[in-house]
Amino acid sequence: MEIRNETTTVLVFTLEGFPGIQHLGKVLFAVNLLAYLASIIGNSLIIAITCTDQRLQTPMYFFLSSFSFCESCFISTVIPKLLSIFLLGQQTINFMLCFMQAFSFLFLGSTIFFLMAAMSLDRYLAICKPLHYPSLMNLRTCFLLIMACVAMGFTLMTALVVKVSQLSFCGPNVIPHFFCDLGPLIHLSCSDTRSIETLTFGLTSFILFTSLSITIIAYGNIVVTIMRLPSAKERRKAFSTCSSHLIVLFVMYGSCIFIYVKPKQGSRLASNREAALVNTVVTPLLNPVIYTLRNKQVHQALSDALSRVTLRK
Template sequence: MRNETAVQEFVLEGFPAVQHLGNVLFLVHLLAYLASVTGNMLIITVTWADHRLQTPMYILLSSFSFCECCFITTVIPQLLSIFLLGQQTIPFTACLTQAFSFLFLGSTIFFLMAVMSLDRYLAICKPLHYPTIMNPRVCFLLICFCYILSFIFITGLILKVSQLSFCGSNVISHFFCDLGCLLHLSCSATMSVEMYFFFVALFVIILSLIITVIAYSNIAVTVVRLPLAKERQKAFSTCSSHLIVLSLMYGSCVFIYVKPKKTNRLDSNREASLVNTVVTPLLFFFVIYTLRNKQVHQALRDALARVKLQK
């Protein structure tokens, strides 16, 4: 039994070193957030409005866009509030809900990226069998499997965290309810939860990474064997953007989650999380996919033309 008062709410510290630039940072991150959400919604709308884009590649991309849009929405509005108001309190239940949403959607994104890598492998290495293997039904089942697997792992993790006691400091050294920070504040024995958290993060990241590495290793071998330079360039262009974003995502997440507790630096985690929640989504859709994909450009032009005709 403890005499301390149980924590009912937490205070998100944010970035105190640059809090004097709150208004400027609020505007920058607001624009980045709106741009990311707009890019996600644009790809989802165009994919389902244009029958030419209703292929496995774009179905997976639109599913990824939806998940990414939800993922950044669980975190960025909270960050904007911190920049604007200085400090932001969040109730205990809301904090756990945010932690669940962040981890659930984040792990789903990793699984979807692995499925997208598998899709590219089948399209480039098995082009004759691709239409029969990767059909819309299989696409839908793979997407559901990604969500279900993530839900099972993260629900078990959050249930374990909800049973911990919080009776000391309530200041979270982060800009959202990061699970690592919550475990640091708990006055219960957290070793079993930390080990479970570590192995869940390791499983999600390593499993998706293994699938991606195997897929792209086979893609690289196939591309090198293509007889024409134009064919090699076309095949590489469909994968290069995917690889750039993968390196950012895996790098930041391995840095945050897959490391021993003694090497855990919360300040560095905040910066890496900022890259994962602000920079990567913006890079993914506006710099890489939207600006480089000719099919998306054509679909957008056709959609705008139809709107003009209706007027």
Template sequence: DQELDAELTENETTIHEFILEGFPAIQHLGNIFFLMHLLAYLASVTGNMVIIIITWADHHLQTPMYILLSTFSFSECCLITTVIPKLLSIFLSGRQTISFTSCFTQAFSFLFLGSIIFFLMAVMSFDQYLAICKPLHYPAIMNLRVSFLLVFFCNALSFIFILGLVLKVSQLSFCGPNVISHFFCDLGSLIHLSCSDTGSVEMYVSSLLYFNIVVTIVRLPSARERQKAFSTCSSHLTVLSLMYGSCVFIYVKPKQTNRVDSNREAALVNTVVTPLLNPVIYTLRNKLVHQALRDALSRVRLQKQNFRR
């Protein structure tokens, strides 16, 4: 019996690496999609880095609203960096293998940073609501100290929730197929590969997702005040719709195998499309950011002229 138990235990731990399926239908166009995603990645990082640099370089933008926005941009840069480089390697060289440890590290990083972004969206919604609907109370409620504390709590809550979730999934048995039907280590796909009972884990995933959604919705303006705030908050609501719509589509039923291709396409919204649009959405109608950019460009031109002299 002991030998049989040892043999079963050994069989359950034979998987030491996974294979990321990527997008097999378009793999023959790998070079083209590599270039497209590389340009999108560079544009996303550049746009978000501009927001971060401008916020910390211009003292006019060192307010709670822009501190939260720069933290959001930094988290977006980190989020896409956990996923896009591996996707690029799949398109360019066809390297689809990833070790067990690297897979769960990527899953943790992606969900941790994604959860931070979700919490930040809730805080940013509340901040905009206060600024628009409670302008007299805003200075007494929101200041730099409060904004830094909120950022800290967003990180702490995300770490606690996601670490527990990833540890729970990593302790499942993986004794069957090792092909992940995705372009990164998504927990939903990993749960589907497990040969353990995953009912409690799926409930944990769904509960966490619903908790994030409820927190964000509660922080949005009330129906009576939404019309007053809509013109200013429309860009923020656009980002919310993109992010939460795609996440609900992917994670509400993680074991639904007939939606694998659609899940991969929906995941591209959060990993490619949204990070690319965010810098444009949040700065397109922002006069303070426009002025800060003009001032920065003026200083650069002035320094060049002084250098030539």
């Protein structure tokens, strides 16, 4: 991705972080570091057991391991800088790194939303079309779907971030956020930003509502199918799994719609920080637990892996 901005006078941005609680920097550093490490370890475990256990090498877990990998990369674009702000007070970031962070965050975030839609489609086929599922959703199809998610996220976010990088930034240079997000960056520009704001609103709305619509349709059909199951025990089991997934969907979509789906990106910038913190710290911490660590197959795979390690010792 090539960034050109010949009229830029601002060479360094300052990330404001959370000025009201900056005096609690060391405590916040410890809390966020623990959350970050727990997320990375949880997602890494999911990837490791999916790759090593033959029972988990199915389309569902292939999607989940890809999702976990993207989640780990996603939080790693933001949390390390947040930790340095809390511990060392290092709030400056140069122009190029700022836009690289914005691109990485948005590219990985949009890819995750497309992946969630693909995962919902996978569950729909598994529950509603069980006889056709093996032929429709094989590993080749999964790979193509994941590549399509990555390609769409990369293409859409590259176009958007390059457009924003071509704006003029004449000062001030203080970003009222803890990372380089496009909304605060657009708000700092001294160019006419109306067309960029419209483009940002359009692209983010397209990504969020397209993936959300697919997810709602898929889970709507899943609920109808579950209600038709003859056994109350089977219905409870299926609803338990779906409800866990829907909690993650609600938190992720709710926080992102609150942040990005606003025609004027300059509004409510201060409150965006709290919503973004939920999306980058809390939700990635919950995902490994909700999506897989509550799953009996994953429990069994982890138990078997620990047994093999113990026997080797």
